[in-house]
Amino acid sequence: MRLPFLRRTPRGRRRWVAVVIVLILVPVLGYAATAVALAGEVPPRTRVAGVDIGGLSSADAEAKLVRELSGRAAAPLTLDAADTEVRVRPGDLGLALDAAATVAAARDGSMTPVGVARSLFGQRDLRPQVTIDRRRLAAAVADVAKKVDRAPREGGVAYRGLTPEPVLPKDGRRLDREGAARAVQQAYLVGSGAITVPVRTVAPRVSAERVREVAATSAREAVAAPLTLTSGNREAELSPQRIAARLRYVPDGRGGLRPRFDASDLAADLDAKLVDEDRRPRDASFEISAGVPKVMPSRTGTGVDVAALGPAVSAALSRNGSRSVEAPMRATEPRLTTEKAAGLGIKEKVGSFTTRHPCCAPRVTNIHRIADLVDGHVVLPGETFSLNEAVGRRDRARGFVEAPMILNNRFVNDVGGGVSQFATTMFNAVFFGGFEDVQHVPHQYYISRYPAGREATVSYPQPDLRWRNDSPYGVLITTSYTRTSITVQFWSTKRFEIESESSPRYDVRDFPSLRESGPECIPMGGVEGFKIDVWRIFKKDGETVRKQKFHTVYAPEPRLECD
Template identity: 80%
Template sequence: MPRGRRRLIAVVLALLLVPILAYAVAAATLAGEVPPDTRVAGVDIGGLPPEDAEAKLVRELSGRATVPVTLDVGDDEVRVEPDKLGLAFDAKGTVASAQDGSLTPAGVARSLFGHRDIAPVTTVDERRLATAMAGVAEKVDREPREGGVSYRGLVPEPVLPKAGRRLDQEGAARAVRRAYPAGTGAVTVPVREVAPQVSADKVRQAVSTSARRAVAAPLTLTSGTGKAELSPEQIAARLRYVPDNRGGLRPRFDASGLAADLDAKLVSEDRRPRNATFRITAGVPKVVPSRAGMSVDAAALGEAISAALASGGRTVEAPLRRTEPRLTTEKAARLGVKEKVSSFTTRHPCCAPRVTNIHRIADIVDGHVVMPGETFSLNEVVGRRDRARGFVEAPMILNNRFVDDVGGGVSQFATTMFNAVFFGGFEDVQHVPHQYYISRYPAGRESTVSYPQPDFRWRNDSPYGVLINTSHSGTSITVQFWSTKRFEIESKSSQRYNVRGFPSLEESGPECIPMGGVEGFTIDVWRIFKKDGETIKKQKFHTVYAPEPKLDCT
C-alpha cells in the first residue's frame, strides 16, 4: 500500500478514536454517580453517588412530601393529607430517573455541557386517590338552587335560581399528581358550574301569572255526597311551584296535613276506619273490635290538586283508599290493658262556662289508647279549641291577667291528667305549672295548657298500652289510666317556702276581670316509685308560683 494512503488511514482512525476515547473517558468518570448539575425540585444532587443522592433527597424533600396538599376550588380551599391521597415521595426512584440515560452519548454531552431538572418520582395508590377526591367533592360540590315560587300569606314570592358547582374528580387527581410534592402554593383543580333547570325569567313569569291565579279563589273537594272547601289561605300554605324538568315550573301541593281533617267531611262515619278501643264492664276492660274503612289518600290528593291548579280547575274529586285502623282488634288484645293503674279527680263549681270546655276536652280524649313508647300530646290529640268543636269563651291567664278566650279552663283537665300520669308512674315529658297557685289543684302537682304552646305531653314508657278513661259530673272531672300496673307511687311535698305577698291593684275597662290575690311561694314535690314495698327511685318537681295580684276593677 502506498505510504500516502497509509498516512490517510492513520489520520482517519485517529479522528475516529479521539471522540470515542473522549466519550469512554467521560463515561468512565461519570459512571456510578448522578450526572453533574442535576436538580430535583430545586435540590442539587449532581455528582453524588446514588446512595448519597437518595439520602439528600429524603433529607431535603421529606418535609415537603408530608405537607398537606391545598386544593384551590375557586372561592374556597380544601386541605388534604398526602397519605389520605395515597401519595408518597419515591427518593430511590427519583435517583434512578436522574441516572436513566446518563451514560449515552447524548447523556454524557448533557452532563458535560448542560444541566438537568428532574421531576420527583411519586408512588400513587390510585384507589386511595380516587377515594380522597370523592371526599373533596363532598365538600366542594354544591347542587344548584332550583328556582321556584313560595307564598307569604297570599302573595307569591320568587325563589330565584342559583348555579351550583361540581369537582372534576379525574382532572383534580391529575393536577394533584403533577404538583406533588412541591410543598408550596395551592393546587388549582378543575371545578365546573352546574346550571339550574329553570331560569330567573321563568320564575318571575310564574309569579305574575299562574302562581297568582292558583290562590285567587277557593278550591272544592268532593267525594260522593261529601264536600269540603279549601280556602285560598289553605291552598297558599301548602302550595309551591317547582321545576317541571322541561325548563318551566309546575304547582306541587302538599296534602299530607289535610287528609285526617278531610276524612270527617268527605267520608261518612260508617265508611271510615275505626280503631279498636276498650269498654270498662264491671270493672274489667273489654276490647271493642276495630274496623277497616276508607280514608282520603293524601299523596294522590296532592297530585290531583296540583293537576287541577295547573289546568285552572277549581273542583277536585278526592281519591280514597282502603285503610286499616291504627289499632286493630288483635293488637288491642295484646296490649296488656287489664287493670286500673291510676285515677285522679279534681273538682270545680257547677255550671260556669269553663265547665263546658272541661267536659268537651274530656269527651274528645276519652277512649284514646297510648301505645307502648308513644308520647301523648294533648294539643295534638285535641287540636285547637274553637266554637265549631263545642268550646266556649271562659277565663284564662294571659299576660298576668285573667282574660276570656275560647277554650278557657281546659287546664283543669290537663292538671287532672298530669296527676294520673304522676300516680301511674309514666314519664313526664312537658308540663308547665300555672303562673299563679290555684287552690283547687294540689300545689306543685298541676299543669296549664294552651294552643299551640304550652303543651302537655307525657310518654308511655311501659311495654303495655294505656287506655285513657274520662268521666265528669257537674262539679268534677276524673281521669283514669288502665294498663298493667308497674309501681306503687307515693307523693311527698315540702313546706311552702320563699313566700311572697301579693300587690293590690286597680284597673278599669270593660275587659277587666277581678283577681282575688294569692301569695306566691316555692314548693318541692317528690314522686316516689316503689315495688314490693321497696323504694326504686325518686323524682323531684320544683315549682315556683308568682304572687297573684289583688285586682279591683273600677
C-alpha cells in the first residue's frame, strides 16, 4: 500500500518541499538572529576567576576584569617549600593579568554554531590569561632558592681533648626551580592559600656508618702518640694534644674521610725550634734618635712552609706508620719589610701618657715585663691591636710574678696582677692619639692613681684592651718606665689635637664596711661609687670636628678588715 504523503502528485511534492525548507530555515534563522544579537559581546554566562563578564562588550569586559582582579593580581604570593615559607610579589615574578587576551579567549569561537549553542544553553568558567616575563620569573625563583636551599652537612670527625667525636651527616635540600616556576604560573590568580613548590632531598657524600667507623679507628690512632718534625739536625715535637687541636677528618670525595691538619698557627713556634736564629726572617724595626723614628732594615730568611706542612702531616697520619715528618721549608719574607716600614708615615709622636705607682711592689715587676713585651710593636693601617693577643697569658715562665688583682669583688693574689696599670696607660695613649677604641673595660672600683672614667683593666683571656689603627699610617708603640712610673708613646703622623673634658661625679654611693677572716683575705680601704662622663674632643686647626662620650659606672669598694 502506498502512503498518502508519498503519492507523486504536484501538490504533494510542493508540500514536502515547503516542510523541508521550514525545517532548514528555522534553525538557520535562529542561529543568525542569536549571532547578530551576540556580535561584539562576550557570550552570556562567561566567568573568569569568579568574575562574570558575560554579555559585556570587549572594552567593558576588560575594564571589569582589571577592576575586579587588580587587587588579587598584585597581592603577594606565599610559596611553601618544605618547612620554609617565602612571600613574593607577582611583579617580582614577572607575572601580570592580561585582560585583553583573557577577553579575546572568552570570545574566541563564540560565533560558531557550537559557540552560539553554548551561549544559549551553557556556562563557561575560564582561566585568566597571564603575561610572563621569563627572565624575571627565573631570577625571582633563584632568589627563593637561596632561602630554601640547604647544603647537606657532610660528616666528619672532630676532637674533644683526645677523644674523637663523630659529626654525623645530615640531608640537605634543593628547590626544584622549573617545578616551582610551573606551580607559580598555574596558581596565579586562580589559587588560594600558599602555593606548594617542589623541593628535592640532597644526600651527603659520606654515610653515618663510615663516619662512626673512622672515629673508632683511624682518628684514635692519629692521636695515640706524638709526631716529630725534623729539619736537618733540629727537631720539634707535636704532642697528641696539639695534633688533636688542629686535626679534623673531612670527606675525601670518594665516599670516605681523610685527615686534614691545619698548621697555619704553628709558624712562629716551629721557626724558633727548627730554624737557626741567624737564618730566620727579621722584621724592620724603628729606633728613636733625637726624637725622630728611624727605620732599621729587615732581613729575608728561611721558615717553615706551613701551607705545605699541613698536607705533609695529614699524609703521615693517614699512613698510620712513621711518626716523623721532614718539615718543608721556604724563603720567608718578614712581616714588615724595610720598604714597607719606610712608607708607613711613622715620623712623629702622636700620643703619650704616663701613670705613676709606688716603688718596688711585685706588681711593678709585671708592669715592666708587659711593657718590654709590647715595646717596638708596629700596628699597620686598619689593624686592630689586642693586648692579650700581643702579650699572651701572663705566667711565671714568661717572667710574671704573683701580685694583687681584683677578682669576684675582692683583692686576690694572682700571677700577672698589676698589669691593668699598663692597660690604663696604653688606653690613654690611644685616647690622646685619636685612635678608635674597640674594647676597654673600666675597673669595678675607682683607683685614685688613674684618671676617673679614662682607665682600663685586663685579664686573660678577657677582659681585653683592643683598639684599631683607623688611620692610613702605621703606629709604632714604644714603652719606657722608672721605678715609680710607666709611659706608653705612639709614633705615627698626627691627625688631630685631642682634648678631654669630664663631668662632675654624680650618683655617688657610700661604701659598706665588712670584716672577714682567713689567710686569703686582703684588706680593702673603701672607696665611694659614682658615675662620670668623659668626652674626647677631636680638633683640627683649632676647630672641633667631633666629640666622643665615655660613660663609666664605679661600684662602691667596701672597706674590708681582715681578722
